[in-house]
Amino acid sequence: MKKQTKTTFSRRGFIRTSALAGGGMLIGFNFLTACKDEVKPPVDIANLNFNDFNAYIKIADNGYVTIFSPNPEIGQGVKTSMPMIVAEELDVPWEHVHVEQAGLDTDNYRGQVAGGSQSIRQNWDVLRQTGATAKQMLVNAAAAKWQIDASEVSAKNGIITSKSGKTLGYGDVVKEAAALEVPENVPLKEPKHFKIIGNDALNVDLDKIVTGKPLFGLDYKKDGMHIASVMRPPSFGQTLKDFDDTESRKITGVTDVFQFGDKIAVLAKNTWSAVKGKKALKANWEDNALESTEKHDELLxxxxNSSEGDVRREDGDVDxxxxxxxxxxxxxxxxxxxxHNCMEPMNFYADVTSEKVQLAGPIQTPEGTANRVANLLDLAPEEIEVELTRMGGGFGRRLYGDFALxxxxxxxxxxxxxxxVYSREDDMNAGIFRPAIKYRISASLKDGKVTGYKLKEAAINSNMYGLIPNFFPAGAIPNLKIESANYKSNITTGAWRAPYTNFLAFAEQSFFDEVAEALNQDAVQLRLDLLDNVDEGADDRIQYSASRMKEVIKLAAEKGDWNNTPDGIYKGFSAYYSHNTHVAEVAEISIQNGMPKVERVTAAVDCGIVINPTGANNQVVGGVLDGIGHAMYGDFTFEAGKPSASNFDTYRLIRMNETPKVAVHFIDSEIAPTGLGEPGLPPAGGAVANAIKAATGKRLLKQPFTKYLAETESEVKG
Structure with missing residues (x-):
């Protein structure tokens, strides 16, 4: 178990306190990597006369608390769970907490990023210390008011109580607390005493989401704002030669048309006019290096099969x-x-004037994007103001900020x-794509054991994109070699949900099932035996925990009833570590009309302490369904630089009637939390592929599975 750390805060580094005009206490702190959250309290906080600050706890004189959360919310739920951590240590009723989204503020925050499932993990200690320190300051203020020692005072549920039975509300002492020194080495709660953490809390934006209140970038409006639609090269590798905007300018509502780079912007008073204006443009393009999927397949x-590549890890004597x-x-x-196909297409607001630059919209990397905009416009970063909106999905696409530029x-x-505003076609064709990747995996078997393992990656634009050399089976097989090779393409590629592992997990977990079959060994037992070989702590390069991985494997096998398969049902197993979290899954499929149908998935997860069980469950279920959908159906190719699909009529996603039941079981833990937005996805493809092998006798070597099964004309039994 991770030992709870004590963090010492100085007045300058941790807390800045001051008396508010409305009689409140202002407590500032770094959220490092958080996301926004809002719970509507049973009072109108607008009447509490708070000043408008970013990145602070604010305590009103009636005891209600406002928490400003600086990091982006992309649906991962940290706008709810991160304030729960602060409220737990502050010891206020959750229903008395109101949370607001802060804008970009590099003076007060660090790491305003949403990505990599790291928000909770990186902020666990600082958020707890923030709440605990604020609580201690309130206790100290009450003790001073009563002229007793602070050891004779306690605080609970927003009420401060002395040993003699006197009581004060937090709001009764906020002015006095603001004048006190910041205490050091404040003790934190033991997990067994948690009252908010570990209990279900609804998404704080839920009411606004279901009632259509403005939250998202597409909802954002300002007086005098024009809508811009952009024509981009239809194929990767093309540049703009010339264009004719005569017909575009005739459309009612269109206000301007101009070129920037190899793109053409159409401005209009409304979205429909802007889209019509773009469609009316006539442009000629110069063909340069136009690439195709067929060429990529050959190159990868x-x-x-070549000797080209970089060795990432090598143990023992593989040869x-x-x-x-x-x-x-x-x-x-x-x-x-x-x-990526986020539900909300890319969009962003910009108002560039001689005085300042105001930006607003859905972005996972506000600081990095502001710096890029500053560089583009030859301005200082402090001249860029960024307001954050909620995002209708990110999945890595909104890390890059090209649309903001x-x-x-x-x-x-x-x-x-x-x-x-991007159209769906813009969003799909002008994207940052998950790169095409191929893996070659080999194993040597001798005397009923795995003695050697080789894995080589060949990727588009992403050397080591999907290759994690210190994940399983590193340390579990004595002779191991991991290497990667890369091909540079003009097709834009980047992070896609659960980067590095979203496809690698399927490849490796399918491969280990084949190894188990060759050794005439149960697939679950093979993984447990390999993990027994890991000498934990002996190699500090290894990132996963063999003991924690074994626990989730055993729990998934138990809850998924691995050794009992009803007639007509076929099971597959997979286990994977990613984003600091261990997950194992059992998939159950049936055969319907000659094709596999995923009926149920049982997932076991070790993510340390679970902050919000409802939110955590939703994240795992969403990751499992996303993983299954793309493994089964996701396909995207290029011909002469042009994407094969431009909308959902030609790009296949999983459908409602194809989604399985998902049962999630969390390991009971007191270890500090780890990532959860992504780790449920990687094992899903492998579990389904192994279940399909049980049903059809066919080993799947390509995604999407349905296309591969059709191409190989697999004989299906069932």
């Missing part, structure tokens, strides 16, 4: 292990490009405030 296979093997298993696994450049050239 060539890399796998000797393979030379002495009784049997060698060698497989190549292949995955396509994938778009477009908005800023258009506003600068137009000299007016604009909101850039």
């Amino acid at each position: 296979l060539g890399l796998l 000797k292990a393979f030379a002495e093997a009784d049997q060698i298993i060698d497989r190549i696994y292949e995955s396509p490009f994938l778009p 477009e908005a800023a450049e258009i506003s600068s050239k137009a000299g007016k405030p604009i909101k850039l």
Whole structure:
């Protein structure tokens, strides 16, 4: 178990306190990597006369608390769970907490990023210390008021009580607390005393989401704002030669058309006019290096079979292990490009003036984006103001901020405030795609054991994109070699939900099932036996915990009733570590009309302490369904640089009637929390692939599974 750390805060580094005009206490702190949250209290906080500050706890004179959360909310739920941590240690009733979204503020915050499932993990200690320190200051103020020692005073549920029975509310002493020194080494609660953490809390934006209140970037409006729609090269590798905007300018509502770079912006008074204006444009394009999926397949296979590549990890004597093997298993696994397809297409607001630059919208990297905009406009970063909105999905796409730079450049050239709005076709075709990747995995078997393991990655634009050399099976197999090779393409690629592991987990977990079959061993037992080989602590490069992984494997096998398979049901197993969390899954499928249908998935998860069980369950279920949907159906190709699909009529997603039941079981833990937005996704594809093998006898080597099954004309039994 991770030992709870004591953090010492100085008045300058941790808390800035001051008396508010309305009689409140202002407590500032770094959230490092948080996300926004809002719970409507049973009083109108607008009447509490608070000043408008960012990145602070505010305690009103009636005891109600406002928490400003600086980091982006992309649906991962930290706008609810992170304030729960502060409220727990502050010891206020959750229903007395109101949370608001802060804008970008590099003076008061660090790491205003949403990505990598790291918000809770990186902020656990500082958030707890923030709440606990604020509580101690209130206790000290009450003790001074009563002229007794602070050891004779306690606080609970927003009420301060002396040993003699005197009581004060937090709001009764906020003015006095603001004048006190910041205490050091404040003790934190033991997990067994948690009252908020570990209990269900509804998403604090739930009412606004279901009633359509403005929260998202597409909801954002400002007086005088114009809508911008952009024509981009239809194929990767094309540049703009010339264009004719005569017909575009005739459309009612269109106010301007101009070129920037190899793109053309159409400005209008409303979205429909902007879209019509773009469609009316006539443009000619210059073809340069136009690439195709067929070319990529050839290049990546060539890399796998060549000596080219960088060695990322090498243990023992791999060549000797393979030379002495009784049997060698060698497989190549292949995955396509994938778009992100967030429910809310890319959009961003920009108002560039000589005085300042105001930006607003859904972005996972506000600080990095502000710096890029500053560089683009030749301004200082402090001249850029960024307001954050809730996001209708991110999945890594909104890490890059290219759309925000477009908005800023258009506003600068137009000299007016604009909101850039992507159509679905823009969003799918002008994306940052998950790169196509191929893996070659080999194992040497001797005397009923795995003696050697080789894995080589060949990826588009992403050397080591999907390759984690210190994850399982590192440390579990004595002779191991991990290497990667890369091909540079003009197709834009980047992080896609559960980067590094979203496809690698399927490849490795399918491969280990094949190894188990060759050794005539149960698939679950093989993984447990391999993990028994890991000497925990002996190799500090290894990132996963063998003991924690074994626990989730055993729990998933138990809850998924691994050894009992009803007639007509076929099961598959998978286990994977990613984003600091261990997950194991059992998938159950049936055969319907000659094709597999996923009926149920049982997931076991060790993410340390679970802050909000409802939110945590939702994250795992969402990750499982996302993983299954893309493994089964996700396909995206390029021909002469042009994407194969531009909307959902030609790009296949999982449908409601194809979603299985998902049962999630969390390991009971007092270890500090780890990531949860992404780890449920990677094992899903492998579990389903292994279940399909049980049903059809066919090993799946490519995604999407349905396409691969059709191509190989697999004989299905069932």
